[in-house]
Amino acid sequence: xxxxxxxxxxxxxxxxxxxxxxxxxxxxxxxxxxxxxxxxxxxxxxxxxxxxxxxxxxxxxxxxxxxxxxxxxxxxxxxxxxxxxxxxxxxxxxxxxxxxxxxxxxxxxxxxxxxxxxxxxxxxxxxxxxxxxxxxxxxxxxxxxxxxxxxxxxxxxxxxx
Amino acid sequence: xxxxxxxxxxxxxxxxxxxxxxxxxxxxxxxxxxxxxxxxxxxxxxxxxxxxxxxxxxxxxxxxxxxxxxxxxxxxxxxxxxxxxxxxxxxxxxxxxxxxxxxxxxxxxxxxxxxxxxxxxxxxxxxxxxxxxxxx
Numbered sequence: 001x002x003x004x005x006x007x008x009x010x011x012x013x014x015x016x017x018x019x020x021x022x023x024x025x026x027x028x029x030x031x032x033x034x035x036x037x038x039x040x041x042x043x044x045x046x047x048x049x050x051x052x053x054x055x056x057x058x059x060x061x062x063x064x065x066x067x068x069x070x071x072x073x074x075x076x077x078x079x080x081x082x083x084x085x086x087x088x089x090x091x092x093x094x095x096x097x098x099x100x101x102x103x104x105x106x107x108x109x110x111x112x113x114x115x116x117x118x119x120x121x122x123x124x125x126x127x128x129x130x131x132x133x134x135x136x137x138x139x140x141x142x143x144x145x146x147x148x149x150x151x152x153x154x155x156x157x158x159x160x161x
Numbered sequence: 162x163x164x165x166x167x168x169x170x171x172x173x174x175x176x177x178x179x180x181x182x183x184x185x186x187x188x189x190x191x192x193x194x195x196x197x198x199x200x201x202x203x204x205x206x207x208x209x210x211x212x213x214x215x216x217x218x219x220x221x222x223x224x225x226x227x228x229x230x231x232x233x234x235x236x237x238x239x240x241x242x243x244x245x246x247x248x249x250x251x252x253x254x255x256x257x258x259x260x261x262x263x264x265x266x267x268x269x270x271x272x273x274x275x276x277x278x279x280x281x282x283x284x285x286x287x288x289x290x291x292x293x294x295x296x297x
Contacts, residue, residue: 037190042221045183047176051229058237059224063217066192080196098216100243
């Protein structure tokens, strides 16, 4: 077993211990400005007239990777990512790729709504690919307000190698 | 409009042309510092010929296709997308889809996003709650 494979297995074993445990993180609010920027970015890549937006884009809460200031630059790993990308799920410097999302929209998020995120590791698998071992990680993230009202439920799969 | 919707019906396709600026802006607004999305030289070290389109941006393009076509008043109930293959800045993407089913007030659409060579980059499924049930 080489060091790289060992590192992947160590990460998989470490995260496996977290399956089912839920962490709550305070996110803060999406401002009118950031909601508009998210929408504008997508519209900018689509030729023709822009679609009118009302409120926050449904994908925005689950697409934002970091809600706070984030770590200083010298604490980022070589590919630019943060070490602890999901708050409490330590990937040990592995390269991360988005695999997909399964979202339920309970109600729209109005800009200015203060949000919390409940994160839970649902599953982690160590797999063998053509170029070596990799991890599939499935997270459940639920976006709620202070009263516990759920706005978005997001199951998301990531690949890490 | 909802009265005329039927399973199997195609929905209006969407073309997306994400540029390096699009990718930079999407990384900025999602506070995503991963170099592969804005640093072409770094992306080359991972075998890509340009900055890589973010997986969430693929999802956003698929959803955009649905939202631009959706009947007035329709509410997005659920949406799923899966990454199937990479695309880089400058790739011309096309999202195509059709109505998979209509059950009561819920209409489900299936979609895929392809590049210029018709390679699938991402797939998706969206369910809309219609304000008035279709009669056909």
